[in-house]
Amino acid sequence: MQKLTNRSVVASDKKMTFMERIYVPAILKGMSITIKHFFKKKTTINYPEEKREFSKVYRGQHVLKRDDEGRERCTACGLCAVACPAEAITMVAAERKPGEEHLYREEKYAAIYEINMLRCIFCGDCEDACPKEAIFLTDRIVASEYKRKPFVYGKDILVEPMDLRVDISARQTSAVHDFKSNKAFAHNR
């Protein structure tokens, strides 16, 4: 069988030699290992003061993006809800009325858009599925609550506020850029 690590030892119940039976050499060896660790650098991150650096593509709380003019990108196509393995997304679509063009980019929009954060497994499939680049996962952490109800995030939380845009450029990897510059999908921009 292939060894998984170079430290694996084949177990056997052979009779111990005298040196093994008096334990002392083994104990000293163990003690030398622990004392070495005693002086090693500690791996702890003191949380509130220090924070662990997140990966650029960390998958945390979602955001529903607006476009450059501040219009909601989501068109309530439901692809994210279909893609979601945890069935965390629900939405109700509505038609854009004349005069609302500055609010919604497409003719159809999500009147209600909810993600149940207790169901969500933060897989990011919704982000991949979205044809309108409307939903993204961010490096924000979903806050804890005392009840279940507040975990169903509505549009009030999910849609980014006008004055507090969420920067997701860091997660736009080269693959995403390629996708964006593809002529066939130009309508998405």
Added chain:
Amino acid sequence: MIFLFYLLSTIMIVCALLVVFSKNPINNVIYLIMCFIAMAGHYILLNAQFLAVVHIIVYTGAIMVLFLFVIMLLNLNKAIIIRKSTVTRVSAVVTGGIFFLVLLAATRQTFEIDAKYPFNSEIGLVSGIGKTLFSEFLLPFEISSILFISAMVGAMMFGKKDA
């Protein structure tokens, strides 16, 4: 000193009586332990520190631990009262009475000991005991040690599975 003597004696006698009269085996053992500790106190009053400490180590610390150990293992914490026949009771009383007489006779002699062997405050210390044990009482001492060894060997024989 006199006050301590009476205090310790009272504790000892009360505990000894409780050993006899209390129903729960665990309590019996604990009263016996208290009795032994009070006895060690008496030794200290006689300036026999060595005896006192050895008494605590051997009797309180080892033998009574074994007592307690066995009682715990056997789960004897419920009071068991076995009815004995009248013959057994009478013979028990007679035997106990005779033993008491013997003890009384032995204690009567101790009133004369004081005159023969005046109290020596060094007698209970390590060097005193050691010197007496290894000169005057060497033979009984060694013989009793052989007795212990034979007891230990016997216990080991019992302990062996295929004796």
Added chain:
Amino acid sequence: MELTTIIFKTIFLFIILLVTLVVAMYSTYAERKVAAFMQDRNGPNRAGPFGLLQPLADGLKMFMKEEIIPLTANKYLFILGPSIAMTTALLTGVVIPWGDTLTINGHVYSLQMADLNIGILYVFAMVSIGVYGIMIGGWASNNKYALLGAIRAASQMISYELAMGMSIIALVLTTGSLSLHDIVAQQHGMHWNIFYQPLGFFIFLICAFAETNRAPFDLPECETELIGGYHTEYSSMKLGFYLFAEYVNMFISSAVIATLYFGGYNMPFIDQLGLSSNAVTFIGMGFFFIKIFAFIFLFMWIRWTLPRFRYDQLMNMGWKGLIPLAIFNILATGTYYFFTSLK
């Protein structure tokens, strides 16, 4: 006794108790720190600077917890258990010579509560009574795990007490005295007993681990098999007493080891410095505490290195390993002194 001596002794007694308790308290902190450091963690560092107030916080927590006495437990014995454990742990401190003599206003005071001429045996007696705390508490809980822990504690204590006693006998052969004061005085300079009794020290050290129920001998309270062992049913400050008694025991055993084998308050080359006798006493005392802390660290170091022994391994080591070794040690020491004294 003069009045000044009595006053001095009373104050000294309080100081000993205080120091013992404070050291035990901070041993809990040190234990967690040492454990953390050996596992590449930081350990407690929130309560106060470097987490130094952690023991106080722990103690406060213990006090605030609900006191639970199980319905089926034997109430008196249930309370008696931790009290015995704590009392015997603290009682041992009185015979340990914490320092040499102190001269105040022409009076000479000894920094030892009581110089019994059977000092070692007294320590030994206290240890052997200490097991009652565990046994009675474990039995009174009326819980099978507690009972198993208690039984383990008793058998372990008895087994290792023998070897410990025998290693002391060999030591007494070299010192010729049972008084701790004399033993320390003899080790003046660099004549530490460890050089004369290395094997005896080794045996004594192992037995000290066993007697204090520290890992790798912590079978009486082994969490993986017996929940909490003898203190399974205990809560609040009574549990605190048990845990605390363990640390007091550790401190006292370290002190005893340092006294018996490492020269107590003796510091090499102190005489050459030409200091006043009081200064020498204080430096010696400091040096004694350094030795004690070194041993406490050793206790912790071993605890966080070794896994627990299996029960049969424990018994085998005690009866088939240490006792024959100790007997051999006695014989060897005896033979040596027999032939050297002939000349």
